[in-house]
Amino acid sequence: MTHIATIFKDLQGAHVELTFGENRFGMEARHVLVVLKHEGKWLVTRHSVRGIEFPGGKAEEGETLTEAAIRETIEETGVTITDLVKFAEYVVMSNVTFCKAVFTGKVFSIEENPQLFETEGAFWMTDEQLSNCDELSFHMKDAGMVEIRKWVDSYVS
Template identity: 40%
Template structure:
């Protein structure tokens, strides 16, 4: 799936109720990556459970997939997912604590990586999920760079 850049909304006043969330978890200037057994390397995310608040879903997904708890969580954008005819909210979260993920997690590996690959690097990277190969990542990339730099330490 390759989304058009115009599908991205970065104005919180114009948000729609999401069906799913995507979270970029930051720990000491590094990004936590998770490896899904089918899609490959990506960041935590998933669907909201019935009656679940989007922020609670974001925190739950980071815990279930990466074994991390978040101190801070900031909404940065939403985008339309044509395949599911729904909105997905994008967050950046500051990791408070990182442990082993729960045993029932579908994720097969978690890594804390320094640096942020440029969007064009991910386009040809093997083993990287389609989730990070679309226009959404390219648009939020400058925001993620600033967050990683401000929390490096």
């Protein structure tokens, strides 16, 4: 059953619809977001322009969403993840409308000195640190992230 958790405007004014369950948007997701909590801390990274955010990006040609989620997480944090679960999708309706699949999973390994792309690597933040962080990307400050974090918290509990 599809459940729309949140319909809102993001901080850039785009209309966003977040749903948990099957895709109801009629649009194929080609972007991924990985929201992972490990040993009580959230896996985040610092993007050079946007700030602190969950790892993610766009699937490459011929790549599945799961493969993209694994690759993006490794490239941005040096963390290899397994047991991925796609639990939500959201559509951002702006100049370029797109659909993003949201995943969680488990940590398989953490590379000490990874080769990184576009980010400063893995940071592990508690709930309090994440909630009080003044360097969050605008993506991390919207109503959808509150619902996504709640879902992951209930999943890992």
